[in-house]
C-alpha cells in the first residue's frame with residue numbers, strides 16, 4: 356500500500372506498492388526541476404526528458420501521495436466546465452481550442468501507454484450525461500449543442516449504462532478510463548529509463564529565482580534553469596491562490612451482488628453531480644461512484660457526506676459490499692479553465708499547472724504539452740488560452756475576492772498545559788475540534804487512545820482558521836485548501852510549513 360494525503364484508503368493506493376526510484380548521478384545544474392510526483396509532474400517530466408532535457412522530479416512524500424492517489428480517473432474530453440460556459444467566457448473559437456487540447460491529451464495518454472507498454476487497465480469508453488427534470492433537460496440541450504460546436508462527437512441517446520431513471524441523455528464518444536497509479540508509475544519507470552531522476556521524501560521549502568533557479572529542499576539546494584510547480588496548488592502566496600477555490604469530493608469502490616457493472620462513464624446533472632464507472636483491479640471489478648463535493652473546510656461533519664454518497668449508491672445499485680471509501684481535493688479556477696504557464700509575479704523560468712477542477716487526468720496532459728512548448732521556447736495557441744496571468748472578470752469572481760479577504764489574525768502564542776486542554780475540550784476519542792481558550796483558539800484532536808494533539812489553529816499560509824475533517828482526520832483550511840495531519844504536518848499545499856504544536 357502507498358501513503359496518501361488522508362486517513363481513508365482509496366482503491367488505488369491499497370492495491371499498489373510504493374515506487375522504488377533508481378539511483379542517479381548528482382548534477383550541479385539540472386535543465387528542469389519538477390516539484391510534485393503526481394500525474395502532472397510525472398507526465399510533464401517524461402515529456403521534457405523525451406525532448407532531451409535533464410530533469411529532476413522532487414516529491415515531498417511518495418509518488419501519487421496527492422490527489423492522483425485519490426482520483427476516480429475518468430479520462431474526459433467532456434469537461435466539468437461545460438462547453439456552454441467555456442464558450443460564454445472565452446468565445447466559440449477558444450471553446451474549440453479547449454476541446455482540441457483535451458482530445459490531444461487523451462491521445463497523448465494512449466500514445467504513452469502504447470510506447471511504454473504500460474499495463475494499466477486502460478479502455479476507451481463513452482460518457483453519458485443524463486437529465487432528470489425539465490430544467491436539467493434544457494441545460495442538457497444547450498450542453499449538447501455547445502459540445503458539438505466545440506468539435507466533440509455527441510448525440511441524444513435512449514439508454515444509459517446505469518440503473519437510474521432519467522428523462523433525456525446524451526452520449527459523448529472518445530472518453531476512457533484506467534488504473535491511475537499503474538499508469539503514473541509506468542510513466543515514472545519510462546522516465547527513469549530515459550535518464551530522468553526522481554527524489555522522493557524531499558520537500559521543496561523555498562525557491563530563489565536568480566541566474567539559475569535555486570531550489571531549497573529538506574535534502575539541500577538544487578539548481579535548474581527552469582522550475583515547474585506540479586504540486587496541484589503552488590506553495591507560498593501567489594495570485595493563483597486568489598483565483599482557485601479548494602473542494603473536497605467523495606468516492607467509493609463497491610462490489611455488486613448482481614455483477615451488473617456499468618462499463619461506460621455516467622454523470623447526472625445535479626450540482627454537485629454524481630459520477631459512476633467500473634474498473635477491474637487485480638481481476639475484481641469495482642463500481643466506482645463519486646460526488647457530494649463541497650468547499651474544503653465548509654462541512655461540519657465530513658463523515659455525513661460519505662453516508663449520503665453511500666445512500667445514493669445503495670438506492671440505485673445492488674450493493675454487496677462497500678470495499679473502499681475515501682475523499683480527496685481539487686481546485687476550481689475562477690473562470691472554468693486551468694492555469695498553466697508562467698507563475699504570476701515571476702518573470703520567467705518558474706511555471707505552474709493548477710485549477711484543473713475534476714478533470715486533472717486530462718488537464719495534466721494538456722499541462723505537459725504546454726509546459727514543454729514554453730520550456731523549449733516553441734509557440735502554441737494553447738499558451739495564451741491557459742495563461743495563469745489572464746484575468747477574466749467573469750461572474751463569480753467577486754465572490755472569490757471577498758472570500759480571500761477573510762484572513763484571520765493570529766492570536767495564539769505560548770504553550771498549553773495538556774490537562775487544561777483536556778478539560779476544556781470535552782471531545783470524544785477520534786474527534787477534532789477548535790476550542791476557545793481564553794483569547795486563543797486551539798485545534799485539538801483526541802486520538803483513539805485518549806491522547807490530546809493540540810495545534811495552533813491558524814493555517815501557516817495566510818492565517819485562516821483550519822477546520823476539522825473527520826472523514827480524513829485532517830485539519831483543512833477553508834481559504835486556500837492547505838491541509839495538515841493530526842500532528843500538524845502538511846498534507847496539501849499551499850502551506851509549506853506545518854501547524855505548530857501547542
Ligand SMILES: Cc1cc2nc3c(=O)[nH]c(=O)nc-3n(C[C@H](O)[C@H](O)[C@H](O)COP(=O)(O)OP(=O)(O)OC[C@H]3O[C@@H](n4cnc5c(N)ncnc54)[C@H](O)[C@@H]3O)c2cc1C
Nearest residue numbers: 391393394395415421422423426427428429559714715716
Ligand atoms: C475525488 C476526486 C475524483 C477525481 N476524479 C477525476 C476524474 O475522474 N478525472 C479527472 O480527470 N480528474 C479527476 N479528479 C482530479 C484529478 O484527480 C487531479 O486534478 C489530479 O490528480 C491532480 O494531479 P497533480 O499531479 O496535479 O496533483 P497531485 O496528485 O496532488 O500531486 C501533487 C504532488 O505534489 C507534492 N508536493 C506538494 N507540495 C510539495 C513540495 N513543497 N515539495 C515537493 N512535493 C510537493 C505532493 O506530495 C503531491 O504528491 C478528481 C479529483 C478528486 C478530488
